Amino acid sequence: MSERFPGLALGEGVRTGPAQQWGNVRLVPLLRSAPVPRLRLHPLVAGDLVDDPASQDDGTCCLVPHAYVLTWEGDTAPSASYGTQILPPRSPAPRRAHLDLRSRKARTAVRGRARFLPLDLAVDGLLSLHAGGPSVAWAEWSRATVHRGLSSPALTTYLGGEIEGLAEALRVFEIHPDQCGVVVHLADVLASAHLYPHPEDYRALHAGLLMDMFGESLYMYGLLAGEARPLYTPIRERGVRTLADLRERVERSRSDTLRAHDDLMLSSLTGGLHTSGGSRDFGGAGAPDPRERPFTVRWLVPAFARGGVDHVGEVVADRHGRVAYLKSLRLSPAQSRRGRLLRVLGEAGWELDRAALSLGTTRSGLVDRLERARLSHLLSPGLLAEHRAATRRRAP
């Protein structure tokens, strides 16, 4: 059911632009030759869009990115969208998770208009979505974690605003007129990629990157590394005699640099990813038959190869498979381990013994692993207690 992700096979109207760097942050713009027709950010998300897409009556769909915190019409409190959603304009509120406003963390997330959820909720939600496994009770999980705030010592994500230098790099970044997205490299490690259907959408959410999530290792990179050098392919000196020669060399240097970036620095995103199925709730507005839907939402699931670089994310593609919306996030090693376990469990049909067999371990070894990966809440309390008692008995 999974297929190779065709998305960032740039060239179908999307290409990378010349990078800009500030400190150790490198931002590479994603440019579109033309905006994706009939898809815009939901006007509630982008409160300051110049033209209100809902006012156009040509069947334009509206996009609500995953984990955005909004106050919907008719609601008294803000809530977070659960999974990226595509809605007709002026539609009733979609599937959403209400937040517990008693927690300080949730309150700070709500101030302002469109925000990301507290990170750990968002990432864990995304991971469990990807695994497609036994549906982890999102609402309860969320409430429990919100109550405790950041109590977990293994917290693995950071806000973009906490990453050294990212705020400044975003502030001084010069947005291209036809820019619809950005690829963020921290200390030349691909951190995340964002792509929207329309330049206005990107402009509205450019600063929102600060509320995005980044893995722990990227936070460390942000602290440690020095300056990112500009990407540049040296001009060949020989044979330059006229201005036309020089102009041709400049053009070649620019295109070589872009190609080198796409081949070397984007490969972990464009290479190993797989999309996995659009679920029943997702799809276009008002078309019951999936083939009729103008847009489909799919999740990006990494291959979870040992030692590889894993990205998760969501992608909205149109009927021809062109990417209209993309958001990816590089996982920290702990999250990768968690994702690998979930994947094996999913493939084994959630049977512990089969999963243990395919991992080359025993049933209790697998439970150990799940516990270490902080996934023990997936197991029934009885099984867990039994396992812990057995471990204690075995210990001297």
Next chain:
Amino acid sequence: MTDTYADLLACEDLLLFASAAISSTGQREFHSGAAEQRLSLEFLHEYVHGTHPDLYALALALHVNDHNAAAIVHRLLSNPRTGASAGERARENALIRRRLAEMPPQRVYRLFARLARERVNNRRTRATMRAWIAARPNLDLDAVKYRPGLRAAARHARVALPEEVGVFLFSPPGERRRHRYGSPLLRAHGRAHYSASDLYDLPYTVAEGFAARHRVPRGVFLEGVRERATRAERLRLAGTARRHGVGAGPDPAAAPLLRLCVYVLSLPTAERRDRRAELEGALAASALRAAGPAAGTWPRTAAVLDDSYSSIGSPVRRHHPLAAALACHHLIRALAPDSTSHWVSGHTDPLTVRPAGPTHLAERILDALDTGPARVVVVSDGHDSTPPLLADTLTLWRRYVDPDRATAMVHLNPVFDADGLGMRPLSPAVPTIGLRDPRTLPSLVELARFGEGRLGLSDLREHLRATADAYLEAP
């Protein structure tokens, strides 16, 4: 050339200092904060004053901006050079007096108040203060408008003031208001404490305080005080006045070029388009005035102007780099009527430029060179998106395409780079000079010749002396 390596370095240091003193005002910029700017600038002053004390004062003649002129005067007064010859001392004194006479009074009073606070009380300082205050045309106005500054300076340097002004400045509030003044301005100040209708005889900045105290509505106040506001104040208040529906706007044609450009950029693009004829006429007239006798004397010139997003400047210097570029466009038009302009974004209508988009200077500079000009002027903050590509392009152009220097290129940078402690250059092949007010463009292009390394310290010293002499002799 007889210059040693050290001389070349000294030459570079001086140019760097001149550039920084011309462009930076110690305020926040797009890429660096106010504290960094001030720290770096302070260091440069300290360094040049320490290493080239004889040349430090001469910078006053070089169109350095008022902020730095005040800093130089402050340093010369509070830290006088020992062992200068009588002739040099006289020249320094003359430069100080001349420069203070040209500076806006609020800056001079701020400088005097600082000197008083720091208890700098040597003979030169006292003489400077006395001479400057004696030359003020209307001390009543100064007493009302710049009261703390005049008070501090008069007390510090024991300046004899007219009796009424003395009473106004130095008596306790009750007595000050009760005193029967002969001067209508001082009388009005006393009355304005009690009656809102009397505050319109006062200067705008003073009247504003009284208006707030009497709770005069903003629209009524602006209407009444219009006659008393200075031209710069009227230009600055144009937007507020329009919001309150107050009378006709300011007359932009009379404004100096840079201020006019800042005003134009503050207008929405739609309004700029509606008032195209008026604004373009005003810009051209102002540019002709700024060019003065040099108008039409330049050879064929191409301007490369940066309108990337970073030219928006900072909240305290809004649109400053873009305004400088726009002013350069019009000034170069006036200096060389057959010039061409190339905006970085590819925009072709100078009236509706806005700061947006990335900085790809290399292509635009090649476009400019394609027109075969004798001179290329690049106005940019120097933050290209791919700096090494730009640097290499310009170096290769100089080395292979134009080794005979048929085309001169100069980079004018309106932004001081505090982190790099200098003006951010484009390439070693192109001299970079600071820019604040484009009126000084001709002399800057003159100065930039020293940055190419072909003229040495002795030439620069000669140039500075000659500039200073010309500055002192000018009417």
